[in-house]
Amino acid sequence: MAEVTMKVNGKAVTKSVKGNTLMTDFLRDELRLTGTHVGCDTSQCGACNIHVNGSLVKACTMFAAEAEGAEVSTIEGQSAADGTLNxxxxxxxxxxxxxxxxxxxxxxxxxxxxxxxxxxxxxxxxxxxxxxxxxxxxxxxxxxxxxxxxxxxxxxxxxxx
CATH class of the missing domain: 1.10.150.120 ([2Fe-2S]-binding domain)
Structure with missing residues (x-):
């Protein structure tokens, strides 16, 4: 287990993760941000797209530990705090x-x-x-x-x- 700290949708997050925890699993299972969908687990479909430090990333291709210190944005972070759509x-x-x-x-x-x-x-x-x-x-x-x-x-x- 390793401790990982990142900012997700503007909020600081620190969690312990296994080295092989995919970013999709981290977001969905650990942070309960289920808007990032797992479609194929092979980087083919794009359903798991997120932004990491401003770049588009397929979250099924990234380990959560690789996001140490990163700014991560998911679909949940796209709308305004009051729920207004962007x-x-x-x-x-x-x-x-x-x-x-x-x-x-x-x-x-x-x-x-x-x-x-x-x-x-x-x-x-x-x-x-x-x-x-x-x-x-x-x-x-x-x-x-x-x-x-x-x-x-x-x-x-x-x-x-």
Whole structure:
């Protein structure tokens, strides 16, 4: 067991963990932050996307001990303290960028990372950036539309699907 200290969604956390504890398990089991989903455990689906020191990371590929001293942000940290959705979450709701919702936390975290790097991406750039995220329900059309809307672009000419 090793002690690990990090900031998760702005709050300091110190816990004892086994060396082989994955970040997904740490967040879900130790911190009860269950919005980070475990979809594949093989880094293929993106459902477990989080931000570590501002970078997009698939939490199933990282040991919790590797986050020692890090700033970690999960889907639970995206909304305001009063529960108000952030602009990306609101756009996903407004443009129906979800169906079953399983991939949504990872998609929102990826979208936040993309918009930080590229505040006004093209549709092709959004689709390219989401390549590491799998959604089995939506066909991505409304997810892409939601991300473009969250970037402040006019999406009124894009038909809903």
């Amino acid at each position: 602009v990306i979450q609101q756009a996903f709701q407004d443009h129906h960028g979800l169906q079953c919702g399983f991939c949504t936390p990872g998609m929102v975290m990826a979208a936040a990372s993309l918009l930080k790097e590229n505040p006004k991406p093209s549709e092709a750039e959004v689709r390219d950036y989401l390549e590491g995220n799998i959604c089995r329900c939506t066909g991505y059309h409304n997810i892409v539309k939601a991300i473009l809307a969250a970037s402040g672009q006019d999406v009124s000419a894009i038909a809903a699907e």
